[in-house]
Amino acid sequence: MRVLRFLGLLVCVCSVMAVAADNNLGxxxxxxxxxxxxxxxxxxxxxxGEYVVRHTMQGDxxxxxxxxxxxxxxxxxxxxxxxxxxxxxxxxxxxxxAGNDRIVQEMVFRGDKAKHVFEK
Numbered sequence: 003m004r005v006l007r008f009l010g011l012l013v014c015v016c017s018v019m020a021v022a023a024d025n026n027l028g029x030x031x032x033x034x035x036x037x038x039x040x041x042x043x044x045x046x047x048x049x050x051g052e053y054v055v056r057h058t059m060q061g062d063x064x065x066x067x068x069x070x071x072x073x074x075x076x077x078x079x080x081x082x083x084x085x086x087x088x089x090x091x092x093x094x095x096x097x098x099x100a101g102n103d104r105i106v107q108e109m110v111f112r113g114d115k116a117k118h119v120f121e122k
Contacts, residue, residue: 029114029118035052035068042106044080049070051070053070095110
């Protein structure tokens with residue numbers, strides 16, 4: 003009986019931790035994104051590829067860290083969080099095209115309650 007109680011408690015704790023992954027900012031700490039072509043985010047140029055994206059804080063500033071899966075290159079970009087009225091139904095990236103450059107203006111990840119907006 004003790005084992006069953008312990009397992010039940012363990013399941014509850016794991017559930018709470020999974021829910022806590024969506025922090026008080028309304029976003030997940032870690033996401034994944036793939037760029038089929040090179041892109042520019044603010045003043046940072048990212049090569050095409052797959053990235054693990056972590057949202058971190060540096061003082062009062064929101065910073066997204068794009069870590070390339072192949073080569074382990076890491077790129078840091080400041081962003082502004084803009085609240086959404088509801089959880090995002092899908093992942094979305096908004097680009098601006100300038101000549102041959104694709105410039106990321108904002109990103110939204112499925113399930114988040116805020117979007118990431120980047121300076122030009």
